[in-house]
Amino acid sequence: MTILDKIVERKKTEVAAAKLSTPLEELSSYPLFDRTCYALKEYILHPDKTGIIAEFKRASPSKGLINGDVNVADVVRGYQQAGASAISVLTDADFFQGSLQDLTDAREVLEIPLLRKEFIVDTYQIAEAKAYGADVILLIAACLTPAQIEEFASYAKSLGLSVLLEVHNEEELNSNLAADVDAIGVNNRNLKDFIVDLAHSYDLVNKIPDHYIKVSESGIADPKTIKGLKDAGFNAFLIGENFMKTDNPTAAIHTFVQQLR
């Protein structure tokens, strides 16, 4: 069993418990459920922004603890001030030490799109994303069937959320080009063995239809890499560990962004 299989198994149990403790009708009465979301496409394509989707990530299966001594609101506020186009917050507790509270704490200080970075296996988690403050959800092709991706993307759209579809290879890309997806992310990290290789982005960029926002995800640690990915056709860059592993993620993103200009 791979880590990804274990995460997905754990998610199914977690969702079943959440549905019992907070039924969907209750979620939809949460104050944050009734709001207009920030549209991912608009912020990624905005000329004053960097295209960076900066991620708040305390820990990961591949690296263990990355940074246990950080405040989510302080970090994401700093990311926003540095010119991030959007923010990603991991909400998984068992493998990434995240929470839905982190998502809400981030929402309170942001005026740019907020991605719930989660392993979505059920539409319930999409409603939960909206109720706790997200504007964008992630659908991971390696965890879902093409029919689920269509259904989940359509449900997210009905709630006004943007949808980022994550793929790792050409087969996942070609089987899942759903109409309600806004952005396609190529994860440079293989979620089964954690090997990171930017070649995945370069191999797939021209195969992604141009009406989708194109995002390169994982393993980005050098501003020069962004220049190369932009020249190849990417609009956005998901970066977590490179900022989070430092003592001061806000200072790290500021320095990184200055080197982009």
Ligand SMILES: O=C(O)c1ccccc1NCC(=O)[C@H](O)[C@H](O)COP(=O)(O)O
């Ligand atoms: O990061 C991991 O170890 C990981 C393991 C298993 C499933 C997902 C995982 N990460 C999620 C992500 O996709 C990254 O957090 C995101 O792309 C940022 O990557 P990085 O800049 O390398 O932190």
